Structures are given as structure tokens and as C-alpha cells.
Amino acid sequence: MRVRIEGRDHFINRLGRWDDAVARAKAQAISAQIWSDFQQGRLDQSLHRYKPLVEGQEPDLLAALKALMDEKRQGRVTHAYRVLKRYGAGLRTWQEVQTFLDWMADDGLAASTRATIVSTIRSVRPSNRALDAAAINAPHRQVMEEVLSIPQIQRVLAHLKEKEQWFYPVFALWLSTGLRNSELIGLTWDAVRFAEGELLIAKSLRRDGVSTHVRRWGTTKTGRSRVVPLNPEIVELLQQHRLRMGELGLDTHKGLVFVTPRSHGHLYDSGLEKAWKRAQRRLGLEPRRLYAQRHSFLSHALAMGNSPADLVAAAGHRTEQLLKTYAKPTGRITMPCWSLSE
Numbered sequence: 001m002r003v004r005i006e007g008r009d010h011f012i013n014r015l016g017r018w019d020d021a022v023a024r025a026k027a028q029a030i031s032a033q034i035w036s037d038f039q040q041g042r043l044d045q046s047l048h049r050y051k052p053l054v055e056g057q058e059p060d061l062l063a064a065l066k067a068l069m070d071e072k073r074q075g076r077v078t079h080a081y082r083v084l085k086r087y088g089a090g091l092r093t094w095q096e097v098q099t100f101l102d103w104m105a106d107d108g109l110a111a112s113t114r115a116t117i118v119s120t121i122r123s124v125r126p127s128n129r130a131l132d133a134a135a136i137n138a139p140h141r142q143v144m145e146e147v148l149s150i151p152q153i154q155r156v157l158a159h160l161k162e163k164e165q166w167f168y169p170v171f172a173l174w175l176s177t178g179l180r181n182s183e184l185i186g187l188t189w190d191a192v193r194f195a196e197g198e199l200l201i202a203k204s205l206r207r208d209g210v211s212t213h214v215r216r217w218g219t220t221k222t223g224r225s226r227v228v229p230l231n232p233e234i235v236e237l238l239q240q241h242r243l244r245m246g247e248l249g250l251d252t253h254k255g256l257v258f259v260t261p262r263s264h265g266h267l268y269d270s271g272l273e274k275a276w277k278r279a280q281r282r283l284g285l286e287p288r289r290l291y292a293q294r295h296s297f298l299s300h301a302l303a304m305g306n307s308p309a310d311l312v313a314a315a316g317h318r319t320e321q322l323l324k325t326y327a328k329p330t331g332r333i334t335m336p337c338w339s340l341s342e
Contacts, residue, residue: 178297
């Protein structure tokens with residue numbers, strides 16, 4: 001079926017053969033709907049709305065999402081594709097989109113997850129007005145809920161040092177630098193500058209969004225290298241850790257700084273999260289997610305009076321994003337005192 005819009009031909013396929021009376025009836029019904037929508041100013045210029053479903057699904061939409069998944073290899077895109085494929089119905093009209101939103105809610109997906117899925121689908125269907133009008137009230141995550149107090153950090157590290165000796169250097173460095181997960185997992189010994197007391201963060205070992213346990217080397221999130229200072233205690237800890245890794249016959253020149261205890265391969269978020277949350281539960285603390293270490297470091301570093309510009313350089317953030325996300329009350333304000341006596 002061919003439709004001409006503003007001098008350009010568009011084709012709607014999968015209707016059947018012309019000598020099939022049912023296929024002709026479908027074409028006539030679609031033509032009538034297109035003409036009606038055009039007269040009322042509601043025409044979907046992309047014509048996606050008028051294309052028939054195949055086994056209840058939109059093959060073009062699924063193909064577009066799969067292409068984006070293969071290109072970006074991001075977890076959020078992969079999840080959106082798999083959820084929509086599992087849903088098994090179209091998203092062409094407002095009613096269809098609303099039914100999809102209700103289905104996701106009934107399936108137990110959090111509001112923030114539903115919002116991310118809809119946003120991802122919109123990126124490959126920007127002309128879909130029904131998707132554009134979809135509204136999901138996702139509560140904003142409170143950063144302070146992720147921040148551990150200084151006594152809590154000290155307790156967790158002390159527990160790890162005693163009970164989780166293999167992972168203790170990992171979390172001690174993490175809480176002292178606020179590195180991103182992929183930067184910490186991909187940290188190699190040639191990036192550790194012992195003499196200068198700093199790290200050179202120029203690469204990351206990112207999780208492949210399509211294959212869960214596969215990681216790929218890449219740049220930092222911003223695409224730029226940065227220097228992260230180390231306090232003397234962490235420098236000494238890394239030196240001790242290097243000696244231990246050398247005794248195990250591991251590469252302490254360009255190899256990974258942190259590896260798994262058995263296979264000596266790269267670390268996984270899932271394994272780190274188990275050790276991290278296990279330590280907090282044993283101490284009677286509400287377990288925070290892994291990213292709490294970055295939140296805790298930056299929030300306390302700001303509260304200590306560090307220049308936001310310096311922290312931006314070390315953290316790989318934009319100044320406005322750093323202040324918006326991490327500049328939260330900590331209860332440790334120091335009030336100025338104006339001496340009026342002569």
C-alpha cells in the first residue's frame with residue numbers, strides 16, 4: 001500500500017496480496033483512517049500508527065530498539081527492548097501506550113524504571129505523540145540516603161579489614177577517591193603514580209549492556225583523562241597490596257590492580273555488591289548500593305571545604321551537576337563569627 005504525503009511516497013507493507021479480498025479490505029480501512037486523521041489534523045506523519053501488527057507486535061519498533069541496543073550496548077536499552085518484546089503488543093495509540101504503562105506497573109517495575117523504558121522507546125519513535133504524552137511520576141532519588149556518615153564509613157572499613165581482607169583495599173580506595181564502578185574495576189597498575197601520590201584515570205572497563213558478565217575497555221564517561229589525588233594512607237595500602245599481588249604471580253606493572261580471589265579475572269559489580277552489603281548488614285546498617293561510595297566521598301569532600309572546581313577535576317563531573325547532586329546538608333556547618341570588639 002502506497003501513501004503520498006507532501007509529494008513523497010510512503011509504503012505500508014505486510015497487508016497481503018492484492019487478489020486477497022481481506023487484504024484489500026484492510027488497505028481500505030487503513031486508507032479511511034489516514035484520511036480521517038488528516039482531516040482532523042491528527043495524521044501521524046511517520047505512518048507508524050497505521051502499520052498492522054505482526055503477531056501482536058510492531059516489528060519496526062522492535063527492530064529499531066534492537067539496532068540501538070547493538071549500537072550502544074547499554075543496559076537500559078537492552079532492558080527496554082526485552083520488556084517491550086515480552087509485552088507483545090503495539091504502542092501506536094494513546095490507549096495502547098496507557099495499557100503498556102499499566103502492564104509495567106502490574107509487572108512490578110519501579111516508576112523510575114518505567115520512565116527510563118518509555119524514554120528509551122521515545123528515542124527511536126520521536127514522532128509518536130502517544131508516547132510523547134505518556135507521563136510517569138518517578139520519585140527523585142535522595143542522594144543523602146546514599147551517603148554514609150564518617151563513623152559508619154570507619155566501621156564498615158574496619159569490618160572489611162578484619163573479615164573481607166581480599167576486598168578491603170578495593171573499598172578503602174573507592175571510598176577515598178569516589179571512582180566510578182567501571183573506572184575502579186578497570187584500574188591498572190600503570191595508572192597508579194606512587195611517587196606523585198595520585199591516579200591517572202584515562203580508561204574504564206565498562207559492563208556490556210547486552211552480555212551481562214562481559215566487559216569492554218573504553219574511555220572515561222566524559223572521554224577525558226583526569227588525575228585523582230591519593231592520601232598517604234591509601235598510597236601505603238596500595239603498596240602493600242601490590243606486594244601481595246606480586247607474591248601471587250600477578251602482573252603488577254600493567255595488570256589490573258583488583259581481581260577476583262579465585263580466577264584472578266576482573267571484578268564484577270555483583271560480587272562487589274555482595275561483599276559491600278554483607279558488611280553493612282553485619283554491622284546493623286541499612287545496605288546502600290555500590291554507588292553510595294561515590295556519593296559518600298564527594299558529599300564529605302565538599303563538606304570539608306574542598307573547592308568544587310578541584311573536586312570537579314578529580315571526579316569527572318560538571319560543576320553544576322556536582323553542586324546539584326552532592327552539595328547537600330551534612331549537619332557539620334561551621335558558622336562565621338564576626339568580632340566586633342576593638
